[in-house]
Amino acid sequence: xxxxxxxxxxxxxxxxxxxxxxxxxxxxxxxxxxxxxxxxxxxxxxxxxxxxxxxxxxxxxxxxxxxxxxxxxxxxxxxxxxxxxxxxxxxxxxxxxxxxxxxxxxxxxxxxxxxxxxxxxxxxxxxxxxxxxxxxxxxxxxxxxxxxxxxxxxxxxxxxxxxxxxxxxxxxxxxxxxxxxxxxxxxxxxxxxxxxxxxxxxxxxxxxxxxxxxxxxxxxxxxxxxxxxxxxxxxxxxxxxxxxxxxxxxxxxxxxxxxxxxxxxxxxxxxxxxxxxxxxxxxxxxxxxxxxxxxxxxxxxxxxxxxxxxxxxxxxxxxxxxxxxxxxxxxxxxxxxxxxxxxxxxxxxxxxxxxxxxxxxxxxxxxxxxxxxxxxxxxxxxxxxxxxxxxxxxxxxxxxxxxxxxxxxxxxxxxxxxxxxxxxxxxxxxxxxxxxxxxxxxxxxxxxxxxxxxxxxxxxxxxxxxxx
Amino acid sequence: xxxxxxxxxxxxxxxxxxxxxxxxxxxxxxxxxxxxxxxxxxxxxxxxxxxxxxxxxxxxxxxxxxxxxxxxxxxxxxxxxxxxxxxxxxxxxxxxxxxxxxxxxxxxxxxxxxxxxxxxxxxxx
Amino acid sequence: xxxxxxxxxxxxxxxxxxxxxxxxxxxxxxxxxxxxxxxxxxxxxxxxxxxxxxxxxxxxxxxxxxxxxxxxxxxxxxxxxxxxxxxxxxxxxxxxxxxxxxxxxxxxxxxxxxxxxxxxxxxxxxxxxxxxxxxxxxxxxxxxxxxxxxxxxxxxxxxxxxxxxxxx
Numbered sequence: 050x051x052x053x054x055x056x057x058x059x060x061x062x063x064x065x066x067x068x069x070x071x072x073x074x075x076x077x078x079x080x081x082x083x084x085x086x087x088x089x090x091x092x093x094x095x096x097x098x099x100x101x102x103x104x105x106x107x108x109x110x111x112x113x114x115x116x117x118x119x120x121x122x123x124x125x126x127x128x129x130x131x132x133x134x135x136x137x138x139x140x141x142x143x144x145x146x147x148x149x150x151x152x153x154x155x156x157x158x159x160x161x162x163x164x165x166x167x168x169x170x171x172x173x174x175x176x177x178x179x180x181x182x183x184x185x186x187x188x189x190x191x192x193x194x195x196x197x198x199x200x201x202x203x204x205x206x207x208x209x210x211x212x213x214x215x216x217x218x219x220x221x222x223x224x225x226x227x228x229x230x231x232x233x234x235x236x237x238x239x240x241x242x243x244x245x246x247x248x249x250x251x252x253x254x255x256x257x258x259x260x261x262x263x264x265x266x267x268x269x270x271x272x273x274x275x276x277x278x279x280x281x282x283x284x285x286x287x288x289x290x291x292x293x294x295x296x297x298x299x300x301x302x303x304x305x306x307x308x309x310x311x312x313x314x315x316x317x318x319x320x321x322x323x324x325x326x327x328x329x330x331x332x333x334x335x336x337x338x339x340x341x342x343x344x345x346x347x348x349x350x351x352x353x354x355x356x357x358x359x360x361x362x363x364x365x366x367x368x369x370x371x372x373x374x375x376x377x378x379x380x381x382x383x384x385x386x387x388x389x390x391x392x393x394x395x396x397x398x399x400x401x402x403x404x405x406x407x408x409x410x411x412x413x414x415x416x417x418x419x420x421x422x423x424x425x426x427x428x429x430x431x432x433x434x435x436x437x438x439x440x441x442x443x444x445x446x447x448x449x450x451x452x453x454x455x456x457x458x459x460x461x462x463x464x465x466x467x468x469x470x471x472x473x474x475x476x477x478x479x480x481x482x483x484x485x486x487x488x489x490x491x492x493x494x495x496x497x498x499x500x501x502x503x504x505x506x507x508x509x510x511x512x513x514x515x516x517x
Numbered sequence: 518x519x520x521x522x523x524x525x526x527x528x529x530x531x532x533x534x535x536x537x538x539x540x541x542x543x544x545x546x547x548x549x550x551x552x553x554x555x556x557x558x559x560x561x562x563x564x565x566x567x568x569x570x571x572x573x574x575x576x577x578x579x580x581x582x583x584x585x586x587x588x589x590x591x592x593x594x595x596x597x598x599x600x601x602x603x604x605x606x607x608x609x610x611x612x613x614x615x616x617x618x619x620x621x622x623x624x625x626x627x628x629x630x631x632x633x634x635x636x637x638x639x640x641x642x
Numbered sequence: 643x644x645x646x647x648x649x650x651x652x653x654x655x656x657x658x659x660x661x662x663x664x665x666x667x668x669x670x671x672x673x674x675x676x677x678x679x680x681x682x683x684x685x686x687x688x689x690x691x692x693x694x695x696x697x698x699x700x701x702x703x704x705x706x707x708x709x710x711x712x713x714x715x716x717x718x719x720x721x722x723x724x725x726x727x728x729x730x731x732x733x734x735x736x737x738x739x740x741x742x743x744x745x746x747x748x749x750x751x752x753x754x755x756x757x758x759x760x761x762x763x764x765x766x767x768x769x770x771x772x773x774x775x776x777x778x779x780x781x782x783x784x785x786x787x788x789x790x791x792x793x794x795x796x797x798x799x800x801x802x803x804x805x806x807x808x809x810x
Contacts, residue, residue, distance in 0.1 A: 155676065201772045205699045209686075212707025216679065219714050223672055231718060238715045242708065262773050532650045532691070535759035540654045540688075542750050544661045544681075546743045551665035553739035559671050559717055560664075563678050566709065567661055570685055573701075580770075581692045597770045598779040602787070604697050605780065608704050609791040613798030615709050619716045620805030626720050 056193040071197045075171050078397075083342045084133035089401075090408050092129065097412040107131030137335065145331040148225065156224035160329065160336035163217020166210045167343035172196065173203035174350050175265045177360050177392035183368060183385040191392065196264065203264035204256060207351055208249055211306055214344065215241040218308065218315055218325045221337070225328035233324025236419065237315035240305055243426035244312075248302035250434035251295040254441045255286055255355055268359030272366065277448060277455025280369050285358040290462060291444060294437045296356040298430050300406075303348045305426070307341060310411035314419060349403025350396065357399050360392035436473070440465045537578035544571035558622050562615075569611050576600045576607075650691060657684045671717045675710060682706040694771035 059067050088103070095102025107127035111120050147156075177191035179199060200206065215238055222234020256262055259270040274280035275288060286292030305312040316324035326337050358364055367388060371381035388395075417425065443465045448458020544567055551564030580600025583593045660681035667673040682705040689698030769775055780788055 152672070155672070200695065201774075202695050202699045205696070205703065205773075209699050209703035209707055212703055212711075213683075215707075215711055216676075216714075219711070219718070220672075220676070223714075223718055235715065235718055238711050238718075242711055242715075245708070531644045532647050533759060535755050536647075536650060536654065537688070537692070538755045538758065539751070540657060542747055542755065543658055546747045547658075547661045547665055549746070550739045550743040553742075554665065554736045557669075557671060559713065559720075560674050563664055563671075563674055563713060566705070567664060567678065567681065570682065570701075570705070574685060574688065577689055577692050577694050577697065581694070594770065598775070598783075601694060601697055601771065601776055602780065602784050604694075605700070605776075606787060606791055608700060609795060612704060612709060613795050615712060616798045616802040617805065619712060620802040623716060623720065624805050 053187070053190050056190055060193050067193055068197070071194060072172075074194055075174075075176075075197055076168055079168065079171070079343050079346055082346065083339055084137065085130075086342050086346065086404055087133045087136070087338075088130055089404065090411075091132070093405065093408050094412050097409070103129035103132040105129055106135050140331055140335040143331040145333070146328075148227075148328050150226050151328065152224040152226065155220050156328075157333075159217050159221035159224055160333045160340070161217075162220060163214070164336055164340040164343070166214040166217075167340045167347060170207060170210045170344065171347040171350055172198050172210075173200060173206050173264045174347070174354055175199070175268055175359060176350075176396045178268075178389055179265045180269065183389050184382065189389065191389075195393075199263065199265055202262050204252055204262045204267070204355070207264075208245070208252065211248075211348075212241070212245055214306065217337070217340065221329065222315070222325040225325070227328055229321040230325050230327050233315040233321050233327075236321075237308065237325065240308075240312065240314060240422060240426075243423060244302045244305040244430070247298055247426060247430035247434045248306065250431065250438055251298040251302065252355065254291055254295045254434070254438050257438070257441045257445055258286070258289075258291070264354055264359075267355055268361070271358045272361065274366070274369075275364075276459060281366055281373070283358055283361060283364040283366055285361075285364050286356045288364070290459075290466065291437055291441045292356060294433065296352070298434050298437070299352065299356070301425070301430060303352065304407065304410060305422075307344045307348060307407075309341070309345065309407055311414040311416050312422065313416060314422060345404055345407050346400055349400040349407070352403055353396060353399035360396045362388050362391060362395040362398075432473075436469045440469065534578055534582040537582075538575060541571045541575040541578065544568070544574070558625070559619075562618055562622070566611065566615070569607055573604045573607055576603045646691070650688070653684050653688050653691070657681050657688065660684065672714065675713050675717060678713075679706050679710045682710065692771070696771055696773045696776045698771075 056067070092102045092104070106129050108129075109125045109127075111123050111125070113121050115121050173196050176195040178189065179192045179195065180189070181187060182189040196203075198206075218237040218241075219234040222230040222232070222237065225231075255267065259267050261267065261270070271283055271285050273284045275282040275284045277284075282288075287296050308315050314324075315321075316326060321327070326334055329337060353359060363384075365384075367381045367385035371378040371385065374381070440462055444458050444462040447453045447461035448455050452458075453461060548564045548567035548571060551567070552561050555561050555564065577600060580597045583596060660677045663677040664674045664681065667677060683702060686698045686702040686706070689695075689701055692698075
């Protein structure tokens with residue numbers, strides 16, 4: 050309680066000090082956890098690919114002259130946990146090659162610009178409950194410690210900062226003065242603009258459902274009764290039909306926004322060498338690397354806060370259960386307290402799950418082609434997100450107590466989803482029919498235009514015979 | 518329940534209105550000069566965006582600092598909203614304008630493959 | 643001088659210098675675009691100091707995050723940065739432009755800003771810039787202009803596709 054008292058006093062006397070503490074509480078864990086993430090990615094990836102991966106670095110064999118005879122020759126295993134540190138040392142020590150014909154200022158600025166949004170992104174994420182300590186009406190310590198800024202525009206802030214993430218990549222690609230890097234930068238800008246739209250619309254669905262842009266309000270909205278009529282379970286948006294669609298769209302868009310496989314076209318090794326960071330070596334490369342991992346981590350946090358109930362460990366309303374089943378009230382009250390005090394751990398666990406999903410995707414899916422990427426973004430995700438938005442709008446109106454109530458709202462939502470799906474399938478069938486007839490027309494060899502194009506491409510007389 | 522909001526505090530009460538207007542005027546003039554001086558179509562376009570933003574800043578400054586004497590509180594609130602609405606519409610129009618304008622620039626480049634606005638005088642007669 | 647004034651002056655200095663840089667670096671479009679991004683970003687913060695949260699964040703999202711990315715995309719696609727810089731002949735025009743700009747600045751400053759220089763403080767509550775209050779007005783009083791703006795955006799989409807596609 051003393052800590053709480055100090056926090057209360059400081060929030061009045063020196064709010065700037067609390068702000069600094071909040072920033073540190075956000076940034077320092079991200080910075081310290083990134084090496085662990087790299088280790089986790091390499092180990093998990095190698096496990097999924099039936100390899101061993103880095104498991105040696107850091108393992109110490111106790112020497113034969115060790116005083117305790119029983120320990121001689123034993124190994125202290127660290128499972129390669131020190132590998133990222135060794136990698137870091139290697140990156141520091143490497144020769145720092147700077148190409149000669151670069152745009153010098155922008156070249157050095159680009160890694161910093163790439164790192165900035167990754168860290169700034171988490172500023173509105175509530176890592177723990179900002180409300181009352183369960184069973185009391187005292188604002189807990191987390192109220193003063195998270196999020197960095199509990200602003201009205203929390204979700205818009207996430208969108209705005211994530212939209213700045215493209216600059217690091219684009220500027221690196223431009224400044225390197227290398228055609229492959231430039232291609233990478235171009236791809237990145239087109240990709241990020243395309244996927245930002247679907248991401249924005251998918252998040253707008255959730256905003257419509259919670260009627261707030263404030264991130265802590267979004268988590269509180271997910272602590273209500275599931276579907277409006279199952280009070281024992283929390284209404285995590287992943288459990289609702291529209292939330293499921295939104296979450297899927299958002300997940301794909303996040304992978305695209307962070308330039309991770311299968312959307313890593315800007316740095317496609319086998320087409321563009323390494324795309325935008327071809328010309329970056331040593332520390333500057335490490336900064337890009339770190340920015341990518343930090344962005345993944347923080348985006349997982351956004352996903353957790355918006356769709357996965359934020360800092361809640363399990364989707365149960367413990368206080369309701371305690372009131373309903375007085376026999377086990379003590380247990381449920383204890384769980385409520387644990388849910389509150391272990392909130393940050395729950396949040397980090399959800400972020401780690403998100404990272405694992407990223408790695409899983411990378412191990413599973415091959416890289417998309419550029420046209421597939423654009424088709425997915427513009428023709429699948431964006432229409433789907435807009436359709437979902439319409440469905441959420443219908444649900445919000447119908448589930449009002451004065452219209453149909455919660456149950457009627459869900460019926461209306463399912464009907465709307467069905468109608469939209471039928472409409473979409475009709476449309477897709479029509480488009481497909483049209484596309485088929487187009488294909489036939491262009492493939493036909495008797496088509497005069499096709500013949501002419503063959504002649505233009507290869508004017509020699511021998512090729513005519515070859516074609517026939 | 519609500520934290521003291523870092524962004525929503527009454528920060529501007531001691532910054533005079535004139536400072537915002539001066540910044541807006543400065544940006545507008547610089548943008549206008551850029552439109553006249555520069556001959557690269559994309560840079561000219563960027564200067565136009567600069568001018569639009571200068572106007573936006575001015576709108577917001579006037580929305581925040583009510584200068585209508587004797588206006589009632591409701592009237593003042595409505596005026597503040599009007600200023601913000603103008604900014605929203607300017608943003609929407611600017612987005613449409615950029616999409617079409619950059620399309621036009623790309624079409625011109627495909628046609629002429631040159632970068633000088635002064636030489637784009639095909640319709641001068 | 644209060645802390646708020648210092649904050650404003652720093653932001654204004656960055657925004658102003660970036661604006662000058664946009665024009666001064668006109669021969670290198672990427673740098674000009676980058677400085678314009680900086681200007682828009684800082685402008686977003688100035689909107690925050692004015693209490694217009696929603697518009698400040700929209701400024702960063704729309705201008706710095708979307709429109710300027712489009713500019714950079716076009717600059718890089720047209721390889722504008724690799725073309726030889728346009729030789730700025732006709733120096734007289736530049737001088738004339740700066741003179742006219744200065745004249746405009748002086749006239750507007752004297753006739754508009756000087757009379758308003760002393761105005762400070764405001765009767766407007768801080769919540770005038772929140773998403774809730776903006777949204778309420780946007781979808782009631784201003785619903786017709788809002789719809790017209792959305793139609794305009796639709797026309798913009800169609801028009802830009804029409805312009806950019808070689809053949810439909």
